[in-house]
Amino acid sequence: xxxxxxxxxxxxxxxxxxxxxxxxxxxxxxxxxxxxxxxxxxxxxxxxxxxxxxxxxxxxxxxxxxxxxxxxxxxxxxxxxxxxxxxxxxxxxxxxxxxxxxxxxxxxxxxxxxxxxxxxxxxxxxxxxxxxxxxxxxxxxxxxxxxxxxxxxxxxxxxxxxxxxxxxxxxxxxxxxxxxxxxxxxxxxxxxxxxxxxxxxxxxxxxxxxxxxxxxxxxxxxxxx
Numbered sequence: 001x002x003x004x005x006x007x008x009x010x011x012x013x014x015x016x017x018x019x020x021x022x023x024x025x026x027x028x029x030x031x032x033x034x035x036x037x038x039x040x041x042x043x044x045x046x047x048x049x050x051x052x053x054x055x056x057x058x059x060x061x062x063x064x065x066x067x068x069x070x071x072x073x074x075x076x077x078x079x080x081x082x083x084x085x086x087x088x089x090x091x092x093x094x095x096x097x098x099x100x101x102x103x104x105x106x107x108x109x110x111x112x113x114x115x116x117x118x119x120x121x122x123x124x125x126x127x128x129x130x131x132x133x134x135x136x137x138x139x140x141x142x143x144x145x146x147x148x149x150x151x152x153x154x155x156x157x158x159x160x161x162x163x164x165x166x167x168x169x170x171x172x173x174x175x176x177x178x179x180x181x182x183x184x185x186x187x188x189x190x191x192x193x194x195x196x197x198x199x200x201x202x203x204x205x206x207x208x209x210x211x212x213x214x215x216x217x218x219x220x221x222x223x224x225x
Contacts, residue, residue, distance in 0.1 A: 017167075067165035072117070117150060167211065
């Protein structure tokens with residue numbers, strides 16, 4: 001297990017590879033309470049609050065394969081009111097475009113449309129949930145783990161081994177990415193990459209079933225809105 005000092009604080013964002021990010025971004029703006037927190041040459045960061053759960057859309061060649069990703073769930077305080085903002089006839093599992101499926105969950109929340117959970121396909125959901133504890137997540141039942149009040153849930157299915165997956169990575173917020181790197185070395189966990197950006201410093205680890213997990217540290221200059 002990761003040392004307690006570097007336990008993730010929150011589920012910061014879920015990132016996707018998409019062939020056309022603009023229609024997805026517009027859908028999130030018009031129907032799911034999000035705005036463009038950052039618009040860059042190769043990605044768009046969407047959310048209702050920069051310091052809460054977000055979705056990141058990265059440019060990639062299409063088509064993308066569903067792979068490990070099943071759906072992501074957003075919290076709202078009034079489910080009926082939130083669903084009234086969706087196009088008529090929208091099913092319970094919302095297709096936001098590009099294979100990104102979204103569920104709305106009614107629950108107490110500080111911010112509307114914050115992340116509630118992400119559901120991943122796993123060849124062995126119980127074993128995968130146990131493996132995530134080694135990466136600093138908290139046990140929350142036989143087939144799910146918790147971080148900062150949000151969840152990663154696992155359901156039986158093939159996570160695939162595609163060269164064009166839809167899921168880019170899961171990201172959790174930590175105090176120190178360097179401490180995560182040090183702990184990963186001691187535990188024999190592979191560090192895929194380290195990224196030093198303008199507002200963040202992050203370590204990417206290969207997680208169970210080759211899902212990338214980003215441990216992101218906000219720099220003092222972090223000022224997204």
